[in-house]
Each structure stands twice: as structure tokens, then as C-alpha cells.
Amino acid sequence: MKASKLVQILRGEVFTQSTFDPDKELNCAFSCDLMSDALMLLRNVDEAFSEAGILVTGLVTVQGVRTAEMLDLPAIVLVRGKRPNAVVIEEAKKAHIMMIGTKYTMFSANGKMYANGIQGISEYEDAKNV
């Protein structure tokens, strides 16, 4: 799914206009508020996952940006209407990460993304093993 479509289905707000690429394909996602979970479970994913990957989180500190950066994820979706401060936005831009906010809760945001074809790590690994 293109990033522009993601914003549309989430009724989202783009916080990082300078790093937002509306045509960027975003097809995979991992959702958590505990960053170590993402660091553990996405440690060995292949480039096809990470290059099209979204970190979905309610964590609005700079550590969400750092985690996405360490995992080579190009996008962060902030749920529950949380808004990053200027420092966090600047760090996201520096790391070339697009940051999108949505008023939907984690559950609803995940549901909308899943229903529109975005895969989680479980589906991605299952598809690879078929």
C-alpha cells in the first residue's frame, strides 16, 4: 500500500512532511509499546519486510524513532491521537523516517491496516514458509 493510502485509511496526520513519500510502499507492520519486543522479534527479518515496514506504537518519545531506525523501518504510526514534540519530529526527519499520527487506538489502527492488506510478521513468515 502506498503511504498516501495508509494516511487515508487511518485518517492520519503527517508529522514529517519533508520525509513523507506518498508513493512509498508500506506493506508490513509490527505493533508494540515495548521497544525491546520490536528489537527482539524483527532482529532477523529480511530486507523486504524492513524496507516496507511500519512501527505502530503509542510511544511518543524519541526512543520510538531510534527503534525504527535500528530496525531500518521507514515509517512510524503513532496511535491514540498522540503527538510528538519538535525534538522527536526532528530526530525522525534526521533518520529519514516518516511519522504519521492517527486518532484510532492501537487495535483499530491495526485492524484497518490488516483489512487493507498490510501483513504482520506472523503472516509474513507464514507466507515465506508456504
Added chain:
Amino acid sequence: MPMAFKALVNTKMQKTFNFDIKKLNLEQAGCVSSTLKRELTMAGVDKKLIRRIAIATYEAEINMVFHSWGGTCHVQVDDDKIIIRFRDKGPGIANLQKAMMEGYSTASDIARENGFGAGMGLPNIQNACDELYIQTNNDGTDVLMKFVVNGGNSHASI
């Protein structure tokens, strides 16, 4: 110093990086890992290896920011391996055996508010690097990680 430490730190070095890490400097937490990741990318290191290094250094850096009184990170890049050493000034890990278990945590509220403190830090480091050595006492903690360049796997030892 155990033999494993000596053998690793006394090898001929090709390129080194040194960083200072401060206690509870939340906005800077992760900067060392970010800088190192960029340097290794520019040096042409394999992407999957860089991700493992990034994960291990980030967790170690977060540990140092939230649990220690500050310290240093020293990185040594050789043709066949990358050695990364985090040394802090205390207070040390009270129970290292428990700290290596997934889910065991002594994290503060401030660590949890920043997305950490699930008790996954040291297990994550262990899984990401090829060899791991930790020495700890009241004066501080010394974490030495080894990553094999070309063909390293994720079986760490302590």
C-alpha cells in the same frame, strides 16, 4: 581479566570509535548506536550484521542510560570481527544470572515510560551478538560483545 577478554581486546585494530554515555540523558539515548550504525553503513558492512550490531548496542546504551551512572562505549572494527565494549561506573548488576532471563527487570518508571523495562535488554544483546562477556560489581559493569564479520551467527555465550 579472563582470557577471553584479553584475547579480544589485544588484537590489532583497524578502526576505532569512542563515545561517552551519560546517565538519564533521555534525548541523547540511542545517539551512539545511531552514529555507529551510520559509520558501519558508510564502511560497507553487511546490512544484516549492522542490524544485529545496532540492536545490541542500542539495548546496551539504553541500559547504561537508565541503570548506570554513565560510562563509555569503545568500538573496534577489524576485517574479520567487530568488538564493542560498554563500560559504566556502577552500581553494577545485582543478579546477573536473573538479568539474563527474559522478563526479569529492575527498570525504573522512567525507563518504562520510554518503552523499555520489559526485561529483554540483556537477552536481546545475547541473541544479537556472536559472543558476549559481562563482568559486573558495585563499581560498574563491563560488557564486551563480539560480532563475526562474514558468517557470524547468533549463538552468544556468557
